Amino acid sequence: xxxxxxxxxxxxxxxxxxIDAEAKPQFAQQLSRxxxxxxxxxxxxxxxxxxxxxxxxxxERLRPDEVTETNQRDLFQSIAPSVRDGLYLVPRVIx
Amino acid sequence: xxxxxxxxLSALLHRREISSAELTRIFIERAERFNPYLxxxxxxxxxxALDMATIADRxxxxxxxxxxxxxxxxxxxxxxxxxxxxxxxxxxxxxxxAPYDATVVERLASAGMLLLGKTNMDEFAMGSSSETSxxxxxxxxxxxxxxxxxxxxxxxxxxxxxxAPAATGTDTGGSIRQPAALCGITGLKPxxxxxxxxxxxxxxxxxxxxxxxxxxxxxxxxLLGAMAGFDPRDATSVERPVDDYSxxxxxxxxxxxxxxxxxxxxxxxxxxxxxLINSAIAEFKRLGVKCREITLPHTxxxxxxxxxxxxxxxxxxxxxxxxxxxxxxxxxxxDLRDLYCRSxxxxxxxxxxxxxxxxxxxxSAGYYDAYYxxxxxxxxxxxxxxxxxxxxxxxxxxxxxxxVAFRLAEKTSDPLAMYLSDVYTIPANLAxxxxxxxxxxxxxxxxxxLQLIADYFHEGRLLNLAHRYQQVTDWHRQIPxxxxx
Numbered sequence: 001x002x003x004x005x006x007x008x009x010x011x012x013x014x015x016x017x018x019i020d021a022e023a024k025p026q027f028a029q030q031l032s033r034x035x036x037x038x039x040x041x042x043x044x045x046x047x048x049x050x051x052x053x054x055x056x057x058x059x060e061r062l063r064p065d066e067v068t069e070t071n072q073r074d075l076f077q078s079i080a081p082s083v084r085d086g087l088y089l090v091p092r093v094i095x
Numbered sequence: 096x097x098x099x100x101x102x103x104l105s106a107l108l109h110r111r112e113i114s115s116a117e118l119t120r121i122f123i124e125r126a127e128r129f130n131p132y133l134x135x136x137x138x139x140x141x142x143x144a145l146d147m148a149t150i151a152d153r154x155x156x157x158x159x160x161x162x163x164x165x166x167x168x169x170x171x172x173x174x175x176x177x178x179x180x181x182x183x184x185x186x187x188x189x190x191x192x193a194p195y196d197a198t199v200v201e202r203l204a205s206a207g208m209l210l211l212g213k214t215n216m217d218e219f220a221m222g223s224s225s226e227t228s229x230x231x232x233x234x235x236x237x238x239x240x241x242x243x244x245x246x247x248x249x250x251x252x253x254x255x256x257x258x259a260p261a262a263t264g265t266d267t268g269g270s271i272r273q274p275a276a277l278c279g280i281t282g283l284k285p286x287x288x289x290x291x292x293x294x295x296x297x298x299x300x301x302x303x304x305x306x307x308x309x310x311x312x313x314x315x316x317x318l319l320g321a322m323a324g325f326d327p328r329d330a331t332s333v334e335r336p337v338d339d340y341s342x343x344x345x346x347x348x349x350x351x352x353x354x355x356x357x358x359x360x361x362x363x364x365x366x367x368x369x370x371l372i373n374s375a376i377a378e379f380k381r382l383g384v385k386c387r388e389i390t391l392p393h394t395x396x397x398x399x400x401x402x403x404x405x406x407x408x409x410x411x412x413x414x415x416x417x418x419x420x421x422x423x424x425x426x427x428x429x430d431l432r433d434l435y436c437r438s439x440x441x442x443x444x445x446x447x448x449x450x451x452x453x454x455x456x457x458x459s460a461g462y463y464d465a466y467y468x469x470x471x472x473x474x475x476x477x478x479x480x481x482x483x484x485x486x487x488x489x490x491x492x493x494x495x496x497x498x499v500a501f502r503l504a505e506k507t508s509d510p511l512a513m514y515l516s517d518v519y520t521i522p523a524n525l526a527x528x529x530x531x532x533x534x535x536x537x538x539x540x541x542x543x544x545l546q547l548i549a550d551y552f553h554e555g556r557l558l559n560l561a562h563r564y565q566q567v568t569d570w571h572r573q574i575p576x577x578x579x580x
Contacts, residue, residue: 008452015410015455016417017448018436027452033511034453038399038466041473051471052478054301054331055287055527056551061330075194081424088419091430 002032096121097257098574101166101314104260108155108165115151115165115209119144122167122211126258129578133234135243135252137172138180139212147209154207163321164207169259171250172213173220174200174305175294179210183296184228185218187416187423187442197294198326199263199305206321211259214249218444219413220265220298222246223273223513224506227446232503235278236575237540241500244274250308251278255542256578261309261318265295267302268401269495269520272532275308276495276544279534281561281571282308283315286552287527288333290319291326299408300331302401302524311571312533312561316340319554335552343555344562349383351560354488358394359519365498371536371543372494375564379492382563389488391480396473397522402514403457403470404525409447410454416442449510478526481548490556491548494519495532499541519546529554533561534570542570 003011008028012019019027073086082089096113107113123141130136144167151165175181175193177200182188196204204210218227225233225248233248235241236256243252247264251274254262264271266284275282283306290305297303307318320340326332355376360369376386418424418438425441428434443451457466484491497516506513523530528551532544549556565571 003456007456011452011456011459012436014459015451016414016432016435016439017443017451018440019448020440027449030449030510031452031456034402034449034514035456037511037514038403038470041396041399041403041469042465044393044396044473044476046469046472046476049472049475051468052475053471055478055525056333058288058331058333063327072194076420079192079194079421081418081421090419091428091434093431 003028003035097125098572099260100310101163101261101317104166105162109160111155115148115155116145118165119148119167119209122259126212126253129256129258132239133236133252133256134215134231135233135249135256135258136169136212137182137184137215137230137249140179140210143179144209144211151207151209161206162317163203166208167211167259168203168208169211169214169250169253169262170200171216171247171262171264173216173265173296174263175296176200176210176213179213181213181296182229183219184216184230185443185447186229189229189423191422195294198291198328199295199322202321203318214247214253214262216249217246217446219296219409219447220246220267220270221409221446221450223269223516225249225274226503226507227444229444235500236578237279237542238500241502241541242277244277244496244500246270247282247308248274251275251280251282254278254280254308254310255574257574261307261314263305264308265303265305266524267299267405268524269517271306271308272495272520272530272544272546273517275532277500277542279537279542279570279573280308281311281315281531281533282306283319283531283554283557284523284529285319285323285554286529288331289323289529289552289554291329291332293326293328297412299405300412301408302405311565312558313341313344315531316344316558338555340555340558343559346559347383348379348560348563351384351490352488353379353384353386354389354484354491355386356391356394356491356493357388358391359493363497363518364494367538368494368498368543371538372545375535375545376492378564378568379560382567387488389484389491391484391522393473393477393480394518394522397477397525398514398518400470400473400477400525401517401521402453403466404474406450406454407457407467408454410451410458413447413451446510474525477522481522481526481528485550489549490560493546495544495546499538499543523548527551529557531557531561533564536570540575
């Protein structure tokens with residue numbers, strides 16, 4: 001499975017990860033090699049086998065819908081790059 | 096004093112032959128002196144440790160101390176430590192001061208252990224050599240031109256050189272066991288769900304487990320006992336009582352059945368490593384165990400399955416690093432798109448980016464079924480191989496790594512070559528089984544590790560086998576000459 005530079009751009013956008021033009025060919029080549037390597041899984045007959053998402057095949061534990069956490073906004077915002085009045089500041093979103 | 100195990104140090108502290116403050120000073124001095132040669136630590140917290148030592152000494156004097164009270168420990172820089180920088184060896188978290196303690200950190204602190212420092216590692220735990228760290232590579236104490244293994248290479252190097260008497264690590268594809276093997280120490284990855292992942296920076300949520308990295312199995316039993324147990328804050332934590340691992344150490348091995356997978360002894364294994372593994376197995380036979388060949392037919396498919404599943408899960412877990420709420424933010428972002436794309440491009444190293452991209456691809460529309468779901472099917476087949484094996488044997492044994500420590504920069508230009516060295520460790524993560532590595536000899540100066548794998552929640556069996564072996568051998572007591580004074 002060989003990745004084109006357009007595919008790198010598409011995947012990079014999905015991951016919100018900028019890939020510089022000079023780095024793109026090397027990434028494309030390395031990722032293509034890795035994908036070719038993992039393609040060998042297609043040789044196995046996995047029909048009738050269900051996916052194993054959790055090693056012990058356990059599903060999500062539930063708890064009562066009661067408030068147990070305290071609000072620690074100030075503590076958690078003390079390490080933010082930019083906050084005001086309890087809000088996180090980012091560059092303008094709406095043009 | 097710095098060569099003593101946790102078990103020995105505990106006795107000395109309780110008999111008041113040494114104080115916690117004196118002991119801590121010894122390790123602080125060693126860590127400061129030797130760290131420039133090994134780069135094992137990202138952060139040293141000597142002052143903090145001495146403050147805690149004062150409290151520990153009071154507890155020891157008044158008889159309110161437990162077995163681990165007053166002993167320093169190093170935590171892999173993937174565990175959140177409140178008020179102390181927690182970087183995950185990444186530029187993305189270079190300025191991140193953790194607002195809370197990981198459960199593992201909290202539990203070991205409650206047991207009275209003191210934080211000596213945060214150890215270096217592969218960035219975001221992605222790697223097998225501890226070379227991808229933003230803070231520079233870690234060196235193997237046995238040969239500083241070589242890697243200590245990864246991703247818990249800093250913890251392994253710190254214990255191997257006795258800069259700390261023990262450390263914590265995490266293991267997603269072998270990151271406790273492989274560096275333990277390459278550095279000649281003991282490392283254990285518990286059953287998935289045995290140790291809480293709360294406050295442990297996530298890489299691949301269905302594979303990650305934290306565990307002890309120690310001088311010996313007896314110490315690993317002490318640490319695991321304190322670290323393990325149900326935690327309601329971790330949704331994957333298992334509600335099952337913790338065994339008394341220390342009590343299980345001395346069990347009689349006669350009648351225990353060990354399986355040797357033929358797939359683990361094939362062409363890829365270095366013959367000098369194989370010879371040492373076979374010597375160790377002969378030693379087990381003298382202790383009364385019965386060995387037989389078994390087969391784990393889907394072993395070769397474990398690496399490709401892992402390199403779909405782990406990157407997929409990592410792409411999801413690392414989506415939180417967006418420059419908005421914490422961590423690295425690029426300068427003068429033009430707009431929101433630029434904020435995300437450039438913060439992440441500048442904050443993450445190359446290997447992390449590769450895995451995010453592979454993972455994103457494998458989960459994207461049109462590929463999810465063919466890649467991610469299919470890899471999870473292969474995962475069930477690998478798990479089923481082990482379940483069949485454990486019908487016939489109690490423990491599975493083999494080499495931890497196909498070779499000894501390789502040279503720095505030897506494998507960095509070819510990511511795939513690096514991935515292939517995880518062939519023996521990855522299967523236990525995919526299946527969620529407990530596994531450990533113990534030192535069984537050296538090829539020249541370079542340590543070799545034997546891996547033991549047991550069935551779910553049978554860590555006690557692993558520790559028992561390892562402890563009995565360590566009672567009749569002394570590989571685990573040896574340290575490189577350079578660090579012996």
